[in-house]
Amino acid sequence: MNRSEDIPAPAVRRLSLYLRQLETLRDTNLRTISSKQLGQALNITDAQVRKDLAYFGQFGQPGIGYEVDALIRRIRGILGTDRIWNVVLVGAGNLGRALASYRGFARKGFSLAAIVDTDPSKVGKVVSPDVNLPVTSFDQLAARVHADDIRLAVLAVPADVAQEVADQLIAMGIRGILNFAPVALQVPADVSVASVDMAVHLEQLSFNVSATGRQRPHNPPGMPGDVR
Amino acid sequence: MNRSEDIPAPAVRRLSLYLRQLETLRDTNLRTISSKQLGQALNITDAQVRKDLAYFGQFGQPGIGYEVDALIRRIRGILGTDRIWNVVLVGAGNLGRALASYRGFARKGFSLAAIVDTDPSKVGKVVSPDVNLPVTSFDQLAARVHADDIRLAVLAVPADVAQEVADQLIAMGIRGILNFAPVALQVPADVSVASVDMAVHLEQLSFNVSATGRQRPHNPPGMPGDVR
C-alpha cells in the first residue's frame, strides 16, 4: 500500500496535532468533523487536512466529514501508537524527574518501562512520587531493553555526555531518541532523533518578537506570528 | 536592509543550531570555521549554511571561512539575544520547577524574572533550590510585566487552562509564548507561539521507527532518520 517514505515529514507532524485535537473533541458530543472544522482549530487550511489524511487512503464521507472515533483509530494506526511502546527515561535529574511524572505517556500509548541514571546514589530509589518505578543502573539497562522490547529512549542527561549515552543506547537496540540535551546527536540512518531545546525555542520567539515588535508592548497587529 | 519577514522560518531555526554549535566550538581552539565544517556537525549541507547566513549580509572570508567569535555575535544580533530578555515562567508544577532550574536561561540571554502560580499554597515559596525567586501570585503579574518589560512567557500549566492563561498573558503585554501544554493556542497575529509537546515528538519517533523497523532491533540501515 502506502510506503511511509513518501509521506512529507510536516504531514506526519500534523497527524499528531489532528490526533490531539480529535481526542479533545471526542470528550464533547462531536461524532463527526469536517476538514474545515479540524483545520480551524489548528490554523491549518481544510485542503491541507484533506491532503494529509488522503496520503493514507480515503475514509471521509463526502457531504458529512470524518467520523471522529474512526479517524482517531486510523491516525493511531498510522503513527504506530495503536500498540504500547515501552520507553526508557535516561537521566533522573530535575528535568528527567519532571518528565517521569508526565501523565501523557500512558494516555498516548507509551509506557515508561525504566528510569536509569549513572549516579549510584539514585539507583534503587523512586525519584518521582507519581511513578513507582525505582531508578535502575545504566549497566542493567541492556538486558531490560531486550527483555521488554524497549525501542524508544527519552534522553535527559547533561549535554557533555549526551552523544556518548546515545551511542550506548543505540548499541543496546534503541531505535528512536527524544533528545532534551542541547547538542546535535550523530546517529546512524536507521535511528530517529527528535530534539527539544528550550533555548532554541526561546530564540525563535526572540527573533519573531524583535521582528514584529519595535512598537510599545501590545499594540497593532503585524505578521503571521505562529511559529508552529 | 533586510526585513525579517522574508527569511524562511527553517533558516531562523537553523541559526539557533549554528549558534549552539559555535558556542561549543569556541571552547576549543577553533578561531575560524567553514560552512562545510559547521554543516557537517549538524547534518546540513554547506550550501544551506551559506545561504542561511547570506540572508543577513556577507561576513565570511573566501578561502578562510567564518570567524567564530564574530559569527556568534552576528547571529545573536540577528536572533535578538544580544540583549537580555526577561521571561516569566507560568506554572510551578513538576515541569515548571524543572524548567526553572534550567541553567541555559542565563547563558543564552534570557533571565527568569518571575515565577507565577495560581495555587496560593505555593505563593511566596522558593520552588526550585537553584533559583532564589519566590513564586508570585498571578494577580501581581501584570504589574511585573510592565515594570520589568517582560515580553516572553514559558507556559507550563495544565492543558485545560492553557488558553485562558495565554489570553491573560497577552492582555498583559506578553508577545511570545513557549507553550508546554498539549493544546493548540489561538493567539493574535502579533504574538508568537512555540510549542513543545512530548507526545507529539514521541509519536514522530513511533512513526519513524515503525517505518524503518519491521526487522529485528538494530539491524540494517534504512532511511534519512533524523527528525529534527
Add this chain to the structure above:
DNA sequence: CTATGTGAACAGCTTCACAGCG
C-alpha cells in the same frame, strides 16, 4: 587552491479549484 556568495535549476510542500459522491 580553498571557500564564499548567489543566480538558476530543482524538489517538496501547500493551495487552488473542481469533479464526484452521498
Add this chain to the structure above:
DNA sequence: CGCTGTGAAGCTGTTCACATAG
C-alpha cells in the same frame, strides 16, 4: 448542496554549480 479526494498550479525552500575573492 456540503464536503471529500485530487490533479494541476503555485510557492517556498534546498541544492547545484560557478564566478569571484583572498
